[in-house]
Amino acid sequence: MKTGITPTRSENFSEWYQNLITAADLAENSPVRGCMTIKPYGWAIWELMRTEMDKRIKNAGVLNANFPLLIPLNFFNKEAEHVAGFAKECAVVTHHRLKMIDGVLQPDPDSKLTEPYIIRPTSETIIGDAMSRWVQSWRDLPLKLNQWVNVMRWEMRPRLFLRTSEFNWQEGHNVFATHEEATADARKMHKVYADYMEQVLATPVIMGEKTPDERFAGADHTYTCEQIMQDGKALQAGTSHDLGQHFAKSFNIQYLGKDGNLQHAWTTSWGTSTRMMGGLFMIHSDDDGLVLPPLVAPYQIVIIPISREENEQELNDYAEKFGEKLRSLDIRVMVDTSDMRSSDKMWKWIKRGVPLRIEIGAREMESGTLTITRRDIGKESKRTISCDDLYSSVSDLLKTIQQDMLERAKKRNEEMITSVESLSELESNLSNGKIGFFRIKYQETLCPKFDELIEKYKISRRCLDDKDSEYVYIAKSY
């Protein structure tokens, strides 16, 4: 059978992924090294994702703000671990003017900045600086803010959506009076992320704390949402950090307590990015292309008139009218009346992952029926029903699709996790080419032998298991 995407997932997963993105018209590589251009259809998905996430962030009592793109170099220098973590991947702004010299446009040597700026790789520092001024009294706490911005990390090995030098994200930054509140907040946002990924993206999540070797630079605790891709590799889809007093001390975020004592505050930070889109695509899509869960599909339904020349106008009008009716139910509908062969239109929207496809031909127009096909199931879900029945059941149908996609992904996840007792059992699995996550006692991994396995099989500790933190998940990762 012909597939929408070649090669298929089993033939070559990473090439399949590249072609999936091209075929679904989501994004492309840009002229700027490591940076992608997100195309309108891809950005529409991000906007929907963002809207849902923003709602949840606001429900958590956080307002949005906006800080500068550029961060003074010395800000970065204030937290030692943080610098160590990011120094190697910073884009640096050193001049403020261009000049034509010998016919070549270049930075004007006379415009050199006395202190360079770096393009934010993350904003703990510049936000920490602001917070030191905004926090004076215990009454100013907690202070919670978030920003939706792009950041830049000069990555060595970029991949569309999964790791790009520039990416879009939200970064939340909260300040608290006590350690307990901050710890609870880091945990809370971790939970907000996991719920969001399951309920909105239909992508199941493994929740846990990062081991010290994988922790965010400058954090006491990092809580992560790990996802399992169809090839068994891990994707870190979102993290929440308990920053302790590292940044409060580096940036002097201090408040006068009820007791009259000046003390350092406690901060958290938490972020999710366009990387989550990569997870969304890699978890649900199949060999015919993208499969989108209804909640983040730019078009939840596509209507394709199956027309001949003689009845084209009539059928298009009819389809438009029905599309309008569905829109009144708050459903995002595309009626494709473009001048293409109807079979071409079908493949186009299959590849773009529209959850539900409706076909209307001349006979159906007569009888008040239509043909529907679910994207997540495919051809075998094709059936003809009356317009009235669809109208009354379509909202539930979209919910069912959303739910089924989550269940399917959850089931696959279970099959992807292997429990092992010992390092030798782990190694025999790896050497046999077993893919997926491995769950093992954390203690077992604290030895040189495990470091060898890390080298040899390119695996890493993904996280301790939140359900039982004596266990750690091991996997290859993106």
Next chain:
RNA sequence: CGGGGUGUAGCUCAGCCUGGUAGAGUACUUGGUUUGGGACCAAGGUGUCGGAGGUUCGAACCCUCUCACCCCGACCA
């Protein structure tokens, strides 16, 4: 920064070894026949051959320099 590779039509690439003035597939445009899971026929447009210099009567091809990008390692939301 190490190791390998590639720059030729919108895209994927052939041509280079053995110099003679640029091709295929695909996409695109037009017309016709088609049309419920990827149609076919015909006609048509498309290039500073990454850049600079050199050798030559003549360079996509040979030589020198240069720039960019890709893959493998260190990094990561």
